[in-house]
Amino acid sequence: MKQEINLHKNEFLEELMEFLRIPSISALLEYKNEVNRGAEWLKASLIKAGLENAEVIETDGHPIVYADWLHAEGQQTVLVYGHYDVQPADPLELWDTSPFDPVIRDEKIFARGATDDKGQLFIHLKAVELLMEKHGTLPVNIKFCIEGEEEIASPNLAPFIHEQTDKLAADTVLISDTSFIEKGLPAICTSLRGALALELQLETANTDLHSGSYGGGVPNAVHSLVRLLNSFHNEKGEVAVENFYKGVPELTDELREEVGNIPFDEEKTKRELGLDALYGEEGFSFQERTGIRPTLEINGIGGGFQGEGLKTIVPSKSEAKISCRLVGDQDPQEIYRLIEKHIEVNTPVGSRVSLNQLVHANPVSIDSTHPDLQKAADAYEKVYGVRPLFPKEGGSIPIVEVFARVLGAPVVLMGFGLNSENLHAPNEHFHIENFTNGIETVCEYLQSL
Amino acid sequence: MKQEINLHKNEFLEELMEFLRIPSISALLEYKNEVNRGAEWLKASLIKAGLENAEVIETDGHPIVYADWLHAEGQQTVLVYGHYDVQPADPLELWDTSPFDPVIRDEKIFARGATDDKGQLFIHLKAVELLMEKHGTLPVNIKFCIEGEEEIASPNLAPFIHEQTDKLAADTVLISDTSFIEKGLPAICTSLRGALALELQLETANTDLHSGSYGGGVPNAVHSLVRLLNSFHNEKGEVAVENFYKGVPELTDELREEVGNIPFDEEKTKRELGLDALYGEEGFSFQERTGIRPTLEINGIGGGFQGEGLKTIVPSKSEAKISCRLVGDQDPQEIYRLIEKHIEVNTPVGSRVSLNQLVHANPVSIDSTHPDLQKAADAYEKVYGVRPLFPKEGGSIPIVEVFARVLGAPVVLMGFGLNSENLHAPNEHFHIENFTNGIETVCEYLQSL
Known part of the structure; x- marks a missing residue:
């Protein structure tokens, strides 16, 4: 798919920039119309990708966008989740360029939502679009369930999932809203706080x-x-x-070793973030403090x-x-x-x-030995030439635990972000290389299922 | 003078409201022009009162307004100090009416600066004006030195006083920028933190x-x-x-008794301010904590x-x-x-x-037995029917210490405010009764010198 992706790269980036121009800030009431505009934009984009039954579903808060393509008879069903809402942009004075006027600089795209989560979500739309364009069909059944309230902790998605278990039923839940260990070293997160x-x-x-x-x-x-x-x-x-x-959980030697295996460069982190020192709970490492404590x-x-x-x-x-x-x-x-x-x-x-x-x-844990996670690891390895690690992430994606529990499906957290991409902070950005490689990885993954 | 004051009351209040409409906030740069406007307004008002040599003197910050009348040969010279600048007005949402659109309600005038210090300062202008009108002359020589930086701690007045000791030379410094003990019980403050x-x-x-x-x-x-x-x-x-x-200073029994003599109604204060409890340094009373600690x-x-x-x-x-x-x-x-x-x-x-x-x-202390302070007490007693107390005030008027030290003159802190008048807070106001009685008291005082 590398060739097709390169052919479409500029067009895809233009579209993503259009998406990023919508200030869909879910936390601030005065942006309500912009959040709605984000939902409608996304619906149109899903239709363009070849998905069917696209709808903007009203909730008590911001709408959920749904679409599907269910013609791969006998094949697995994958539910893609993501969110089109973003964090507030303040403090504005610390942004080098305007948060909702995306610019490309040094092969990165700078805008609020670039990595969290519009850029990562858009990977899935473009992967589906390319597969459809090339094969006229998809290797699996696919459903998109995209919310506009992730940054305010999904108050309306959880009840929606409980009510719509048939509509959302899937064999795997696929989410790209997490980060690599570092540039070039992908990760499939197996634990969220x-x-x-x-x-x-x-x-x-x-x-x-x-x-x-x-x-x-x-x-x-x-x-x-x-x-x-x-x-x-x-x-x-x-x-x-x-x-x-x-x-x-008690910190066993085994857990300590597992967490310790995730590389962490203290000096580099301190330098990049302008920290004089790390700080946290006595007796624990940085990885333990931010991952499992x-x-x-x-x-x-x-x-x-x-x-x-x-x-x-x-x-x-x-x-x-x-x-x-x-x-x-x-x-x-x-x-x-x-x-x-x-x-x-x-x-x-x-x-x-x-x-x-x-x-x-609630916190959530995912079994890294599940075949769907291992196949995701294979797909990464093919594209990036390196097998991903299975870290325990410090962040929270509240809905992951609900998906896992209510749908009874494994959740594959196939992230394409970097922790250094200033998510939730000024100058948020997304590496274009991970956008294009991400599309390729998702294509590989869907074909492998 | 009671009769003359009553005759002019409405006209004086109209003028004071005009003064209060100028948002002369010294702390905020964007109000610089308004502070200048306040100075010019005051100069015109001093001329109207019959004073001479009125000038707006530029400084590195906000201007000082000066005027004098020096034809009482052989008589004492009184230097009146005050300030035409005011505190910022925020939080605006807690004001019942707009801070720079003065209104009269329940015989009080509500506006930022009403009591601190435009209202109290204006008493002196009107006292001079009435004395001039009635007698065509004044019983003492008088100088006005009014600054626009009191609320930002007088950075330019102190050097001005040092440079202009001849111009400002006086036998007494007279200031109205402090408060009564409570309504009907006047006070001449003898200590400022x-x-x-x-x-x-x-x-x-x-x-x-x-x-x-x-x-x-x-x-x-x-x-x-x-x-x-x-x-x-x-x-x-x-x-x-x-x-x-x-x-x-060590808390001697004598000092404790002196401070303890100033009445303080704990329950009333708590009720009025919505306080569940008082709080402060262990082992000291409220009066001690706010006055001499x-x-x-x-x-x-x-x-x-x-x-x-x-x-x-x-x-x-x-x-x-x-x-x-x-x-x-x-x-x-x-x-x-x-x-x-x-x-x-x-x-x-x-x-x-x-x-x-x-x-x-610097902190400052004033001797309550000085004849000029005792004469001030006499004037209050004539008008209010009660002899004022000599409390130690918790606030700071930084320039008082400089006046006392550089001019070598006693400072008479002849206040007409009330602590309940929300100075530095929303809904600042000034009791009209203390405005009119204040004019009478100042006339009495100047005539007694």
């Missing part, structure tokens, strides 16, 4: 107060928040919420006067966003209750805290 | 990172800031910066994602604004060095901190 996210608002008074007249004599909403948030970790970098680690991270904080110059107030309000990554048998709802209790116990006197749960997702 | 303000920026990486891929394995700029800021206070509510309390307050904090919804990042940048109130022999520059050292020692591994000093001011 679960997630829990919440926001917290703290209040001490009904108005900000003059720090001269009241300073030193009344609670300060930023002091209280700082004290409360600081209580979430101890000096060893461990999460200090009582019973937080219940359900976390749970975390609690503050994602944002705000309170008091943040403008230019000076405002000598005692702040009356503050807030924080917190998210956890969970592993093993940690249950997000139970962790939420533990955090709630921790906050109750640790909130300083004179502060009122309100809590709001944003998302929750 | 010094101040030191700084901003702090913390960085861990050159970009925000995905909390799935990196969470738990790299430093988090919000965690680091939270840990660092939490180290500034201990469990007793004391400032934990080494040697911070050096130079703080030093403080370190975080005025604002920010970092990571603060938008609507969720963004699962490990933040790479965070920042905070901090200010101290200082007492006794605490030297702001020395305190800055102690804080710098504290930050050096307490910054978590993997975090880089940069520091920027915003303002500094």
Whole structure:
């Protein structure tokens, strides 16, 4: 297929750039119309690829886009999942070029969503399109189920999957929304951390107060928040919420070896990211901390006067966003209750805290010896000349666990991104080489099933 | 004068509202023209009051407005100081009416700057105007020196005072920029806390990172800031910066009694401000904590994602604004060095901190037995029917210490505000009764000198 891909490369990239120009930010209400536009664009593109029964399915949130081609009688059915929504783009001032005006530089395409997940998702559309063009048919039955709410934790896809088990029934679920170990070294992820996210608002008074007249004599909403948030970790970098680690798998020598096999270049990572030092739970390696250990991270904080110059107030309000990554048998709802209790116990006197749960997702594990995963590894090897590794990924794709459980099918996490591609950050990009090689790999894989 | 004041009341209020409509926010660069407009308006108003030699004097920052009347041969010279600049108005959403569109409600005038300090300053202009109108002359020589940078700690007034000691020479400095104990109970402040303000920026990486891929394995700029800021206070509510309390006067029984004599209604304060509890340094009363003890307050904090919804990042940048109130022999520059050292020692591994000093001011004490202060007390007593108290104020008016030291004159802090008037906060207002009684009190005072 290499030849066909090269022939179409510029045309495919033009189309992908069109997709990336749509600011389909699911988290921000004011982008609702753009998310809808993304869904319609995707539907048209699926039809162009040769898929049938394409529809934009409304939900209580953003729509799901579905299409299929089911004429490979007696053959396996593959369900392709992906998402057309993207993360917010701020801080805008740190982007070298506009996030929704894609540009190609150094054989990379720069835009919000380039690697997460529009670029990776588009690989599957183009693989199907090329196979159809070349053979007039497909080697397998295929279904596309693409959502617009992955970046806000898929609140409407899970119920949809539960309701539409017949429509979605498949032998394999195929997803490209993960990363290589490093450039040239592909990976099939076999574990995803679960997630829990919440926001917290703290209040001490009904108005900000003059720090001269009241300073030193009344609670300060930023002091209280700082004290409360600081209580979430101890000096060893461990999460200090009582019973937080219940359900976390014991770190056996075998697991430690498996995780240790995934290469990690500490000096390179520090250099590239501008880190003076790594940091985390004492007694664990970077791969363990980010792959198989749970975390609690503050994602944002705000309170008091943040403008230019000076405002000598005692702040009356503050807030924080917190998210956890969970592993093993940690249950997000139970962790939420533990955090709630921790906050109750640790909130300083004179502060009122309100809590709001944003998302929750269970951790998931996939058996790397399953034939569908091994065939995926073969396809990578043919294209990239190297057999992929089976790492345990630190991120969460909440819906993977639901697909695996409800459809009872193995999930093949056939990623084509790189961790260095600034996903969720300014200057997100996608390597064009992995876009074209990705199309070839997916073609190989579908033909091998 | 009561009669004359009543005759002119509506006209004076109209003029004050005109003054309040000018958003002369000194802290925000984009308001530079408005600050200039405030200065020109004030100059015209001083001329209207009968003052001479009125000028708008340019500085490296915002202008100083000067005017005088020096024909009371053989009489004392009084220098009136005030400021025509105001605090920023945010958070705008908490104002019931627009901050720069003054309205009168329940015999109060609502606007940013109503009490701090345009309303209080305007009392002096109108007192002079009425005395001139009635007698065609003034009982004392008078100079007005009004600045536009008080809310940013007077960076250009101090050098001006040093350079213009002849121009500003006076027997008494008269300032109305402080508050009553409570409605109906006036106060002449005899102590002001010094101040030191700084901003702090913390960085861990050159970009925000995905909390799935990196969470738990790299430093988090919000965690680091939270840990660092939490180290500034201990469990007793004391400032934990080494040697911070050096130079703080010992709390003698006499001082404790003096401070304790100033009435304070804890339940009323809590109810009015929506406080569940008071909080501060262990072993001290509210009056002591806010009047004669030093403080370190975080005025604002920010970092990571603060938008609507969720963004699962490990933040790479965070920042905070901090200010101290200082007492006794605490030297702001020395305190800055102690804080710098504290930050050096307490910054978590993997975090880089940069520091920027915003303002500094020395504490000041004024002798309440000085005849000029006693005459001021007499004037209050005549108008309000009650002798004022001599409290030690928690706020800072940095220039007071400079006036006292450079001009060698007693400073009479003849305030007409109320602490409940939301200075530096939304819905700032000024009681019209204190505006009119204030004019009468100042007339009485000037005539008594």
